[in-house]
Amino acid sequence: MPKVVYVDFQGNRNELEVANGMTLMQGAVMNGLDGIEGECSGSCACATCHCYVDEAYLDKLPEMSENEDELLDGTASERLGTSRLSCQIRMTDDLDGIVVQLPEEQ
Amino acid sequence: MTGVVIIGGGHAGFQCIDSLRKGGYTGPITLIDADPHLPYQRPPLSKGYLLEGAAPDTLLFRTATYYSEQSVELHLGVAATAIDRDNRSVTLSNGVRLSYDQLVLAPGASIRPLKVPDEIAGQVHYIKTLGDIDRISAQLSNAQDLVVVGGGFIGLEFAATACKLGKKVSVLVRGTGLMNQNVTPELSQFMLEQHRAHGADIQLNTSIETVSRLDDGSFEILTTDGRTLSCDMLVAGIGVTPDTRLAEAAGLECDDGIIVDAQCRTSDPVIYAAGDAVSFAHPLADRPIRIESVQNAVDQAKVIAATICGEQAEYDSVPWFWSDQYEFKLQMAGLHAGYDRVVQRGATESGKFTLFLYRGDKLIAVHTVNKPADHMAARKLLAAGVSPSFAEAADESLKLNGLLKR
Numbered sequence: 001m002p003k004v005v006y007v008d009f010q011g012n013r014n015e016l017e018v019a020n021g022m023t024l025m026q027g028a029v030m031n032g033l034d035g036i037e038g039e040c041s042g043s044c045a046c047a048t049c050h051c052y053v054d055e056a057y058l059d060k061l062p063e064m065s066e067n068e069d070e071l072l073d074g075t076a077s078e079r080l081g082t083s084r085l086s087c088q089i090r091m092t093d094d095l096d097g098i099v100v101q102l103p104e105e106q
Numbered sequence: 107m108t109g110v111v112i113i114g115g116g117h118a119g120f121q122c123i124d125s126l127r128k129g130g131y132t133g134p135i136t137l138i139d140a141d142p143h144l145p146y147q148r149p150p151l152s153k154g155y156l157l158e159g160a161a162p163d164t165l166l167f168r169t170a171t172y173y174s175e176q177s178v179e180l181h182l183g184v185a186a187t188a189i190d191r192d193n194r195s196v197t198l199s200n201g202v203r204l205s206y207d208q209l210v211l212a213p214g215a216s217i218r219p220l221k222v223p224d225e226i227a228g229q230v231h232y233i234k235t236l237g238d239i240d241r242i243s244a245q246l247s248n249a250q251d252l253v254v255v256g257g258g259f260i261g262l263e264f265a266a267t268a269c270k271l272g273k274k275v276s277v278l279v280r281g282t283g284l285m286n287q288n289v290t291p292e293l294s295q296f297m298l299e300q301h302r303a304h305g306a307d308i309q310l311n312t313s314i315e316t317v318s319r320l321d322d323g324s325f326e327i328l329t330t331d332g333r334t335l336s337c338d339m340l341v342a343g344i345g346v347t348p349d350t351r352l353a354e355a356a357g358l359e360c361d362d363g364i365i366v367d368a369q370c371r372t373s374d375p376v377i378y379a380a381g382d383a384v385s386f387a388h389p390l391a392d393r394p395i396r397i398e399s400v401q402n403a404v405d406q407a408k409v410i411a412a413t414i415c416g417e418q419a420e421y422d423s424v425p426w427f428w429s430d431q432y433e434f435k436l437q438m439a440g441l442h443a444g445y446d447r448v449v450q451r452g453a454t455e456s457g458k459f460t461l462f463l464y465r466g467d468k469l470i471a472v473h474t475v476n477k478p479a480d481h482m483a484a485r486k487l488l489a490a491g492v493s494p495s496f497a498e499a500a501d502e503s504l505k506l507n508g509l510l511k512r
Contacts, residue, residue: 022164032172039404041147043154045428045435045478067435070479074507 002096008035009104024086025049035102042087047071048106049086054099061089077103108205109134111196113186114212115145118381118403120167122210125411127176135178136204142183143236149400151239152263153430157270162236189356191374208414211353211379215346220255222317231341233260249338250274253327257284259429261343266431269304276307276335290448290461293473304432348383361385363396368420369413370406380406389422390441399427424488437481440471440488449499462499469493483507
């Protein structure tokens with residue numbers, strides 16, 4: 001099963017197996033990882049699953065929708081060039097090993 | 107020490123577990139749910155779940171490991187049948203008796219059944235549980251013509267899903283418009299046009315007069331306005347009623363819901379209640395209300411957990427809600443009852459717009475279509491009690507977050 005490395009704000013690394021087809025948000029939330037909320041169940045409606053994606057993986061991600069783009073403008077922690085909503089990133093073999101940094105607050 | 111017993115594994119029940127442990131509660135936690143699955147999220151059932159063909163596991167709040175790690179005892183697939191307040195215990199359908207120090211009722215709401223003859227009743231589909239959607243899914247591939255009864259969120263979300271799956275869908279709506287109780291006439295009309303443009307045959311001011319089942323298993327429906335429809339599947343989403351049975355039988359105060367105070371405490375101080383089944387005085391409402399939403403369930407559960415952990419907490423969150431229909435994301439923030447003015451930002455034709463609802467010059471609710479960022483900002487405005495002027499609300503060049511900071 002492909003792996004995702006979630007790095008929390010304190011710098012702790014959590015390596016989790018996330019099945020293909022699941023989103024990075026689901027992977028974190030279902031395993032009880034703090035730092036990602038996903039209060040809209042992953043429908044790209046709330047911006048509480050903000051993460052910073054390791055640059056090496058940015059090009060492999062699906063394109064950002066207009067809604068995601070607008071939501072990222074209103075995140076609780078600063079938006080950076082690597083910001084994405086983790087509910088919009090579905091796991092594939094291609095993304096195996098992806099590293100995402102979690103922001104200070106959601 | 108017998109700990110906290112929670113009845114109901116929906117958003118309220120699950121959140122209560124998580125917030126209790128995060129809040130430092132170390133006593134025993136026991137969850138009872140009549141549904142046999144590990145606690146899961148229901149909102150996607152009428153939305154993306156069928157379309158995406160997702161695995162049931164993707165709906166889980168947490169994997170099984172979480173419950174063992176957090177020492178949560180699960181009683182799944184069994185119902186709570188009685189509460190004995192004198193002895194502080196709950197009896198389950200399998201005869202098990204569980205004692206509690208604190209009891210949390212999160213029973214949710216019961217589907218309002220369609221009034222049809224007994225021989226048809228068992229064939230009508232509803233959308234509440236994973237089991238319901240599995241049954242729908244199993245039949246859907248062989249069905250072409252569907253009749254959906256109900257013009258509320260659930261019925262419309264399912265109608266949109268079925269249309270996207272290529273089904274021929276008729277929707278019978280008793281009222282004069284779609285989602286009448288929950289959105290403005292402008293938004294209702296906009297969505298009516300979208301549903302029709304996507305091929306849904308929406309019939310307003312009508313309902314089922316009679317329905318019969320033909321030899322080939324299909325249904326023949328005569329509507330109250332004299333139309334005849336035939337369909338392979340009949341799906342109803344005509345609302346719910348708060349599940350107050352256990353609470354009432356235990357003598358807890360109920361009136362269209364289990365009555366709770368600002369700490370979500372019932373008339374028994376060691377019994378709390380949260381979610382769809384609860385009636386309460388919200389600071390933004392002028393009479394007791396009941397809110398059927400994820401937000402309400404989650405935020406009430408957080409208040410209960412905090413209270414049990416000995417913190418000062420009060421439920422006063424700004425209500426919010428969302429619905430997905432076709433490519434449209436509707437989001438509602440605040441309580442709009444009693445609004446007397448609508449200010450619109452963005453053109454209706456663009457399919458992306460925001461409606462600011464005012465009572466006098468006070469902003470009381472904001473409804474958005476495909477403007478999630480406006481929705482998130484609106485929640486902050488409403489929570490802070492900030493009312494933009496009508497001109498500011500209408501001005502697309504002004505960022506809503508900017509209005510908050512002044």
